[in-house]
Ligand SMILES: NC(=O)C1=CN([C@@H]2O[C@H](COP(=O)(O)OP(=O)(O)OC[C@H]3O[C@@H](n4cnc5c(N)ncnc54)[C@H](OP(=O)(O)O)[C@@H]3O)[C@@H](O)[C@H]2O)C=CC1
């Protein structure tokens with residue numbers, strides 16, 4: 001056996017003792033990677049210079065809605081903008097936005113060991129497939145992150161909603177290997193259903209980004225919830241037309257979500273408040289993209305719905321309108337356009 005490559009047997013698989021490398025450390029990567037480091041795992045961050053400077057200067061101060069906190073000193077993680085940091089990875093956690101998946105896959109192909117296990121912690125339903133296409137012969141696991149992370153600056157990352165990560169089950173049990181205090185990874189035999197269920201929830205990312213409101217305020221208003229419900233109804237119609245059975249990331253089944261969202265405020269609070277704990281500051285990752293003048297993931301969320309609809313001859317006017325509004329906001333580069341429900345619905349036949 002080679003020095004430094006102590007192999008741990010688990011089931012039929014072996015795992016090298018190399019670090020976990022977070023590929024594209026931003027909100028999710030710093031939070032998940034930080035929790036792993038705080039539990040004593042060796043963690044490396046492939047990150048942009050601004051993130052490296054922030055972590056070098058402040059370390060990581062991780063907090064959660066439930067009141068837990070963790071501090072990770074900068075010396076507890078290795079940081080680099082050079083993909084060569086992937087060279088000794090045993091696990092690579094992919095946490096870039098969907099448009100960057102192909103590029104990060106190419107970096108993994110060039111630099112990471114062939115037996116490093118690649119885990120996608122991204123939203124959308126196509127990232128694991130992109131990684132598999134570009135990383136032939138490598139083990140790629142899809143996972144779904146249900147919680148929101150706020151990047152508050154100066155190394156502070158706050159988990160602003162709750163939930164466990166769900167990860168594709170594998171014989172080497174990466175769900176257990178990557179679970180540490182504060183971070184539970186639950187294995188599933190149907191990650192595809194889980195990802196499509198999350199996609200339906202993520203259709204609110206664009207609505208939230210267009211509104212400019214915190215998620216809690218937005219979801220506290222029936223008009224906004226009705227808009228989200230109409231968006232889910234379109235998404236569900238498209239997804240079902242493609243023969244997909246989504247699994248909800250919340251305790252509410254996908255078929256019921258739209259009905260519950262349409263309830264009057266008082267009833268909605270009673271029905272969903274226990275399941276929906278949201279920090280008053282939480283906003284969707286797409287809102288953050290608009291604010292930071294970055295490309296959004298709209299093509300991988302509403303864009304998937306409109307693509308299925310086009311193929312199946314279905315009408316999804318609200319999804320099309322929202323794609324157009326997000327594209328316009330990206331092009332303008334002025335952050336959230338802070339639209340009203342009526343402005344978003346303008347020109348879209350009401351259900
Ligand atoms: N934020 C959230 O609350 C949640 C996010 N998600 C999903 O998780 C995924 C990650 O989201 P999030 O953490 O918000 O994204 P972020 O944009 O915060 O983080 C991704 C980071 O990766 C960097 N990056 C991209 N390419 C490279 C590269 N080649 N080398 C080094 N760094 C790179 C980006 O830099 P740059 O911006 O300069 O390109 C950015 O800093 C997305 O799919 C998102 O939808 C899921 C649940 C919740």
Ligand SMILES: CC(C)(CO)C(=O)C(=O)O
Pocket residue numbers: 123145146147148149161201202204205283284285286
């Ligand atoms: C807010 C949350 C957790 C669900 O929409 C999310 O996935 C995101 O912001 O991308």
